[in-house]
Amino acid sequence: MAVFTSVTLDDLSQWIKQFPLGKALALKGIASGIENSNFFLTTERGEFVLTIFENLDFAQLPFYVQLMRHLAERGVPVPAPVPNDRGELVVALHGKPATIVSKLDGSSQMDPQPVHCAEVGATLAKMHLAGQDFALRQPNLRGLDWWIETVPKVLPFLDADKAALLQSELAFQRAFAGGPVYAELAHGPVHADLFRNNVMFVGERLSGCFDFYFAGWDSWLFDIAVTANDWCIDLDSGRLDHDRVLALTRAYHAVRPFTDAEAQSWQTMLRAAALRFWLSRLYDLHRPREAEMLTPHDPTHFERVLRERIAVPAPDLTA
Numbered sequence: 001m002a003v004f005t006s007v008t009l010d011d012l013s014q015w016i017k018q019f020p021l022g023k024a025l026a027l028k029g030i031a032s033g034i035e036n037s038n039f040f041l042t043t044e045r046g047e048f049v050l051t052i053f054e055n056l057d058f059a060q061l062p063f064y065v066q067l068m069r070h071l072a073e074r075g076v077p078v079p080a081p082v083p084n085d086r087g088e089l090v091v092a093l094h095g096k097p098a099t100i101v102s103k104l105d106g107s108s109q110m111d112p113q114p115v116h117c118a119e120v121g122a123t124l125a126k127m128h129l130a131g132q133d134f135a136l137r138q139p140n141l142r143g144l145d146w147w148i149e150t151v152p153k154v155l156p157f158l159d160a161d162k163a164a165l166l167q168s169e170l171a172f173q174r175a176f177a178g179g180p181v182y183a184e185l186a187h188g189p190v191h192a193d194l195f196r197n198n199v200m201f202v203g204e205r206l207s208g209c210f211d212f213y214f215a216g217w218d219s220w221l222f223d224i225a226v227t228a229n230d231w232c233i234d235l236d237s238g239r240l241d242h243d244r245v246l247a248l249t250r251a252y253h254a255v256r257p258f259t260d261a262e263a264q265s266w267q268t269m270l271r272a273a274a275l276r277f278w279l280s281r282l283y284d285l286h287r288p289r290e291a292e293m294l295t296p297h298d299p300t301h302f303e304r305v306l307r308e309r310i311a312v313p314a315p316d317l318t319a
């Protein structure tokens with residue numbers, strides 16, 4: 001992630017005392033990502049990740065950090081937040097909310113094969129099941145309401161062809177979300193951003209999922225569609241690779257079988273997931289924030305993905 005807020009080891013020398021982590025020994029800004037300020041933090045007790053939240057306030061954060069704790073306690077491989085001496089998981093640093101979580105082993109698999117997609121599918125299903133009894137509720141803040149609010153803000157920057165696609169897809173998704181099949185879809189806390197760069201592998205074994213800061217209450221199917229649109233595609237064309245899609249969906253289905261309503265909604269949900277990221281990337285591109293290091297994501301990629309999903313059906317969910 002980009003570093004928006006500067007932090008030095010000196011800044012941490014007093015602050016870290018409230019955590020059972022000993023002294024802070026090293027701190028290194030992480031330059032990937034676009035939402036928060038992240039640092040690898042080495043202390044006398046080991047390796048951690050320090051995150052300072054740039055866009056989320058104290059009221060929103062319990063949902064994310066408690067969800068991570070809830071999932072970690074149920075054996076889902078996610079970073080475990082470290083409480084301070086008052087039991088708090090979110091603490092102010094430079095006036096902004098901050099958290100320390102355990103560092104996961106492994107590295108991202110940016111060139112996934114079916115075996116990796118199967119790991120991701122099975123883990124996602126376990127995550128959905130483990131989240132069923134999570135008590136806190138927060139909507140997906142990048143869900144339909146946000147799309148409705150944000151489309152008019154980016155339209156002035158688009159040519160007529162792109163503007164027409166964005167508007168017609170939003171209308172299509174609004175109609176779908178208001179219909180009877182959508183109402184039958186299972187909902188719960190979902191990750192909503194489980195891209196390749198948010199998952200760690202050690203060899204072919206998935207060792208962890210992180211970056212829960214877009215998590216919210218949404219349909220499980222939306223989460224699967226977001227994941228498939230990143231893990232199972234040819235990156236140049238946006239086309240789905242059927243072997244990888246089937247590896248992901250079959251592994252998910254083996255843990256948590258799909259319903260008829262989900263099977264019926266699959267093609268539409270893949271389009272919704274493409275729209276969500278096209279829109280957020282357009283928004284981020286045209287309304288950039290200041291940052292010491294910033295790597296903007298390319299909106300055109302998800303425009304291509306959306307056009308592909310409209311033109312070419314994915315394999316059936318229960319194939």
Ligand SMILES: Nc1ncnc2c1ncn2[C@@H]1O[C@H](COP(=O)(O)OP(=O)(O)OP(=O)(O)O)[C@@H](O)[C@H]1O
Nearest residue numbers: 001030033034035036038049079102103104210211
């Ligand atoms: N718990 C963790 N364990 C190991 N590495 C981590 C952990 N959390 C974050 N990282 C590293 O930090 C990088 C950035 O983190 P993260 O993806 O959460 O940032 P972000 O700004 O929210 O990014 P994004 O654009 O993906 O939303 C990751 O790519 C990963 O390398």
Ligand SMILES: N[C@@H](CCO)C(=O)O
Nearest residue numbers: 035193195277281297
């Ligand atoms: N995964 C998002 C970035 C926010 O996490 C994207 O690729 O646009």
